[in-house]
Amino acid sequence: MDATLATDVLKEALLKYPKTKIFNLDQGSQYTSYEHTQFLKQHDIQISMNGKGRSIDNIMIERFFRTLKHGNIYISDYQSIKELKEGVKAYMYKYNFKRFHSAIGYKKPMNMYLEYLKNVG
DSSP states (O other): OOHHHHHHHHHHHHHHSOOOSEEEEOOOHHHHSHHHHHHHHHTTOEEEEOOTTOGGGGHHHHHHHHHHIIIIITTOOOOSHHHHHHHHHHHHHIIIIIOOBGGGTSBOHHHHHHHHHHHHO
């Protein structure tokens, strides 16, 4: 992954969702690049960076990636990048819109998010 991809994904997210106050990231070169950090600064988004080699600092997203890998990627026989993208997209939809999560009182994440937006807006 390079800085352009990471920054483009961030730009796309900001077109779809409200701006976050803090953006937590690891010390990957794509995130520490001038391009990416400048974009965050230009949009007045505070940068929160994990300590070097400390994935535990970002435990929530690390746990999600584990769930994604074990619940979808490792058990699927994707034959192309296109299949992988479609499979992950379908999994993300299920994860956010259909799956009940015990950590949030057996509610669906997207319902919780939409409720949050309604209350802050």
